[in-house]
Amino acid sequence: MLSPELAPLFAALLGALCVSGVVVAVFYSRVGGRSEADKRLAAIAGWDGPTGRAAVSDEGSRKRSIETTLRDLEEQQKARRGVKPSLAIRIRQAGLDWSRNTYFVACFIAGGISFIAALTIFGIGLLPALCFGLAGGLLLPHLYVSRKRARRFKDFISEFPNAVDVIVRGVKSGLPLVDCLRAIAADAKEPLRSEFKAILEDQTLGVPMDQAVQRLSERVPVAEANFFAIVIALQSRSGGNLSEALGNLSRVLRERKKMEGKIRAMSSEAKASAGIIGSLPVVVACLLYLTAPDYISLLFTTLIGKVVLAGCAMWMGFGVLMMRKMINFDF
Incomplete structure (x- = not known):
């Protein structure tokens, strides 16, 4: 037991220790704990989400990849632009199953009919009839193939936006791109059916998707097929939202079709x-x-x-x- 004289002194000492302990606890909570919280808050405040440094570097590399892809595609188009399609390619683009020998036989038949018509119907001389038959043999099969080719391209352009919409809806619903192409190859009209079947055959043989679609623009050299090949090549090499890109392409194709109708009406x-x-x-x-x-x-x-x-x-x-x-x- 403490004496009555030391009891107030001992109580004051305990009170001072308690107050000092509280002060030390508050000080450490202010200095140590608050600094850690500040660090966490600063880290959260300094985090820019998907647009941070890592995302910026990824975005820059993606832009460089897109620029490289576009440059390569432009060089390939320039190389193909100066080369005229051969006879076999023109016959294939016209949708005909002719061979070169069949085409030459058609030229011979057209020349013979033209020679006989000039000699009997028009009553001209032998030499002019020979010239007339030579011109008919060279010109008539060429005009027939060119007309079939132009009509096939026109049919392709008319049905192609619908095929792109099918791909967009399929990709949005979770289907792979190959399944969407297979649906078009099964249900679409000609010439889309045969062209997308050729893409699937190339894919089955191990050709990458971007190269298989690039061959489509070579078989059907129209701007719409070229746009589609560029979109698929960019998506396969650089990534991105394929459904959004193809949706924009579908709108562009339909606007081009509207513009063509307006030009036809104005002219x-x-x-x-x-x-x-x-x-x-x-x-x-x-x-x-x-x-x-x-x-x-x-x-x-x-x-x-x-x-x-x-x-x-x-x-x-x-x-x-x-x-x-x-x-x-x-x-």
Whole structure:
């Protein structure tokens, strides 16, 4: 037991120790604990989320990869632009299953029919009939293949936005790109069906997807197929949201189709005027032949008339080609 004299002193000492302990605890909580909290808060405040340094470096590398991919694709397009397609490629692009020998047989048949028609129907001489048959043999199969090729490209462009929409919906629903292409190859119209089947066959043989789609733009050299090949190549090499990229491509393709319709509507008057101007000399010559055959027959019976007729036909051909160049718009 403490004496009554030491009890107040001992109580004051215990109170001082308690107060000092509280002060030391508060001090350490302020200095040590608060500094750790400040560090954590500073780290959280300094974190920029997906746009931090690491993300910035990843974004920069992705941009460099995209630039490299675009540069490579542009160089490939420049290399292909200066090379005209061969006969076999043109026949393949026209959707015909001809071989080169079949094409040459068609040329021979067309030349023979043209020679016989010039010799019997028009009644011209042997040498002009031979020239007429040679021109028919060289020109008629070429025009047929070119027309089939242009029509096939037009059908492809018309149906291609629908195929891109199928891919967009399939990718958004979780399907792989190969399954979307397989659905198009099974259900789409020609020529999309055969072209996407060729992509799947290349993929089955081990060709990477970007190269297989790049071959599509080589088989069908239109801007729409080229855009699709660029989007797939960028996505396969640089990553990104494929459904969003293809959705933007689908909108671009449909806007191009609308623009084509507007251009066709705006140029219809010029095309009608060009058709009237180009057909007017032929119509007038036929009317003159019906009303005054002796007057116009000099063009066909005399040497000077034939020379004048040939010169007029040549200048009319130049005029028709010039008007065609003026009323055709590239976009």
